[in-house]
Amino acid sequence: MFLVDQIPIGKFSFMTRLSQKALRLYDRKGLLVPEAKDPFTGYRYYTVSQLERGMKIKTLSLLGFSLEEISRFLDAENKGDYEHIGACLRKKVEETQLEIGKLQRIEGILQGACNYNGTNGMIMELFKMSVTEPVIKELPEMRVISKREKGTFAVTIGRFIGEICACVTSPENQRNHMKVTGPIMFLCHDEEYKETDADIEVALPVTGRISIEDPQMEVKILPAVRAVSAVYRGPYSGVEAAYSRIFSFIEENNLELYSPSRELYLNDPAMVPEEELITEVQIQVRKNN
Structure with a gap:
């Protein structure tokens, strides 16, 4: 069935300043579906009444709304749900x-x-x-909940952090009045960078009586060590800047580094934007003979 005011996709694209590629995407997403399609040629035809919807989609897209957000916004408008629209705009x-x-x-x-x-x-x-000046620190021994295995950095570290935090917040450990005494940290036991099969340990300093169900998790003492420390501010993907500064400091001061290095995560990526993430890098050192 063809409509009197049918508008071919090319002309509709010109009238709305939406590319034909974008219009086809909106069609697939159900966001702006042509009123008619030629069953033989597959040509898409729009109507004059769809021009307004096309312009709304374009405007919302320019304002930074995703296609899913635009869809929910327009649905709310059709239903007269202005409370939802207001919430979308405020967000x-x-x-x-x-x-x-x-x-x-x-x-x-x-x-x-x-x-x-x-x-x-x-x-x-x-x-x-983005990196503070390196300093030498005397780190005291600390009691930690720890988990260690080989894997890839992003996946394994994230999983370990979740599992250790779940252990800490378990009802039994809360009844035991177990306390967290420091930031969660990643310890790298490898002598060189590995994309996969890296020797990864995540640890969280704690005090009190601790109940652990995971057989791969343990309570242990990290020994007191001397380390060169620098604090990096920014996305985790750029933390190499801190390592670079520390390595230069170690060489300039005739120090010898040894494993494991530590990364302390001083704030929560769920609470701050990535450019405000703060990571302290600590590399164990001793004097060269």
């Missing part, structure tokens, strides 16, 4: 304010780096801004 305002803050911080870093002469000086300043 987008909050997200936009966070993004503006992030961009302003990036602008400040870049502007500061531009004050340095020479490309290399600018690049090195960018790294310095």
Whole structure:
């Protein structure tokens, strides 16, 4: 069945300034389905009444809404659910304010780096801004809940953190008044970087009586050590900047490093944006003979 005001996809694309690729995607997603399709040629035909919906989709997309959010927004509009629409808009305002803050911080870093002469000086300043000066620390021994096995970093570390936190918050350990005494940490026992089959340990400092059901989990004492420490601020993917600063410090001060190194996660990625994540890197050292 063909409609009197049928508009071919090319003309509809021109009228709405939506690409034909985007229109086909909206069709597949059920977001903007042509009123008619030629059963023989497969040509799509829209109607004048669909122009308004097309323009709304374009506007919401430009405002940063995902296709799923746009779909829910338009459904709420059709139902007169203005409370949901208001909540969607307020959420987008909050997200936009966070993004503006992030961009302003990036602008400040870049502007500061531009004050340095020479490309290399600018690049090195960018790294310095995200990492504190390395210092030598005497780390006391600590009692921890620990789990260790071989695997890939992102998957294994995340899983271990979840399992250890679940153990700590179990009803029995809460009744035992077990206390967390420090940040959760990742210990790397390898002498070199490994994409897979890395020797990974995650540990959480605790006190009190502890009940553990996982046979691969244990309570142990991490020994007192001397370590070079630096604090890195930013996404976990850039933590190598801290290692680089520490390795340079170790070489300059005639120190010998040994395993395991430690990464202490000082805030929660679920609570802060990734550019505000804080990680302390500690590498054990001793004096060269």
